[in-house]
Amino acid sequence: MNDKQTTRRRFLVAALTFSGVASGTLGISLLRTSAAWAASTEDSEDLAAMGRFAQLLFPHEGLPDNVYGEVIAEVLATTAADPATQGILSTAEQTLDAAQDRSWLELDAAGQLAVMQKLEGEAFFAGIREMVRFQLYYHPQFWKHIDYPGSSKEHGGYLHRGFDDIDWLPEQS
């Protein structure tokens, strides 16, 4: 991993802990997964399922589907390099599919959501939820979608660019 990925992963670990996802419980569930499952997540159907999973976690009207695919690719890259979260996506995929007699991806939206609600207490669920949250909400395409410009210091901040331009508040007596 390069330096940027390393620092982002550290931040992510902190983020997971803030969200009440104890790394201990996450670790236990991950022990059950194997390298074989990790490899299998790289096939396209699994990636499509996890992209859909990410979309249902944090739905955004008008956000192109490919952003969720990129988010999952980032999560996969992060977890592949980290023994603590390796294989978490395949665990998720396997568990989602095992909840009924056909693939979770084939269910309609209501069915998919029902399975997610049933599994939301599982450690893998919280682990992926926080990784997706992080990758999605720091993703440049998502920032573009919501008109968030990110770094401002190179533009001299907002001192002359609207830090106090709000004009719709009621007049104060």
Added chain:
Amino acid sequence: MAEPYKLSDSSVVVVIGSGAGGGTLSNELAQKGIDVVCLEAGSRLTLADVVNDPPAMDGKMGWHDKRIGDMVWLCKTVGGTTMRWSGVTPRIQEHEFRALSTYGQLDEDTTLIDWPLTLDELLPYYEKAEDKMGVSGSGDIPPSAETNNYKVMQAGAARIGYKEVSSARMAINPVARAGRPGCQQIGFCHSGCAIGAKWSTLYTEIPAAELTGHFELRTNTMAVRINHDDKGRVTGVVYADADGSLHEQKARAVAVAGNVVETSRILLNSDSSKFPHGLANSSGQVGRNYMRHMFSAALAVMPRPVNFHRGARQTGVIYDEQYHKPERGFAGGYEIQAISADPWNTSAWVGGWGPGNSVFPQNYTHVAGVFSTGEDPPQASSRISLHPTERDVHGLPVPVIEYRDHANSIAMRNHSVEMSRRLFESLGATEFWGGDAPVGCHNMGVARMSTKPDDGVTNRWGQAHDIDNLFVSDGSTFSSSGAANPTLTIVALAIRQADHIAERMTQKSL
């Protein structure tokens, strides 16, 4: 003596930590001609290292060593948490110094005491601290500029009848002063100020101390143990350098300012046959009474754009709820403060998943936010201790952090969330979320000042009850939390402590 100091030089005061407490104490002592060696676990950034990228900055300055239990959000860098703090600088109120007398003891696990000093005694030091830090609205400094998010808070506050709302009391220069520029409203204050408009010891106290010729900063040095002699006086500090090699710096006196986790750890880890429970711990109180403040956060989607990412991250405070009004169903009070968040924060604070969460980042340009900080009664069961077997890379016992919300803090949080809801809904908010904000950045109480040695660890000067040449110089000495953000009080106490140390040295009693 002249810096750099020899390890064998036992005339120096060793200060552990270079943040609000340690950086300030170091400079105050050096200005008086007292020789100081400051040990800082982190490295020294420059303003050019500061980028508007929170994960990258967390990598550069966050404290990532292993801890077990509740999360804290601290810094390992020159400047400590003054790199990350928001710059909000209210004072602790008069009645909050008399917490036990004012509130009474709340329940069996609560360990409230009164401070062994009064607001009157601290007032001159508050004024010195405000001048040093350049607090807006103090002296001849104007109040801070009103950001969009502040204006939303102010308008909502007026609608629901609040009277005491101000954009002052920020240690961020509204205009250029004392060699630092005025705020450019960059945002990202929590990831280091890229221009140095926000007060941090990195570019104020530390270089000022260096100019005196009485100060040496040793970066990337992890203090692991404080040694003492047969009489029980401390004699030096053992530290690991960047390569992991151990050295002992001899000392005339030692001041510990590593924030609550490291301050607890080094005292507890310096146990000996003379002090079997750790240094300064004959009372058993080191690591106990760990307080964080009641925290809540609230976000709202407003009917029209706010663009709360534009400008300083926190600007302004509502003071109406800061008083002790037991009819609200809790002891003590809280302050409501305007706060902004990046897109990830707007989702992470809300927590969970689904449309009820993603509605906040989706409507990012329309989101406004506030945060409340309030009195958090100390509890014997909230504590920092050392793991019996787990060791970190330095071979040090891993700290175990146990914190639980006091019932009083939960009642106060519910009240603050309800008031935040009313505030935003009075302006037509279409979505609202309010709740716990688990950040762990206000940390107090593990070596608290007490009148009776049995009740705490340090006396009214932050001097260990057990060892007269050992001091604690960070938020660990707070006897109770008050409602105010702690940094201003940490700085005021450090200035006062420097006066005390210098006086004792002049009297040859230290």
